[in-house]
Amino acid sequence: MMIRWFFIGLATFLFLGSNFYYRVLGTEWLYGPPKWVVPADDLMPPLVLVVFFFVLLVSQFVKAVNQEFVNRYKSL
Secondary structure, X not given: OHHHHHHHHHHHHHHXXXXXXXXXXXXXXXXXXXXOOOOHHHHHHHHHHHXXXXXXXXXXXXXXXXXXXXXXXXXX
């Protein structure tokens, strides 16, 4: 359990450190520009698929909750 929290803290620290380095200090001279900057055209198809998946997931959840509600209170 301690190893898990250590890695969570390390990832959080590195993420915040990289954001501070590139956005607050605004420096690119030491390591160059950040590597995770990609054009939006590359990200749109996966994002659309993820949104579609979440809409299906939420609709299935709502359908299941409604069905349970109907089954539970049908006998009353």
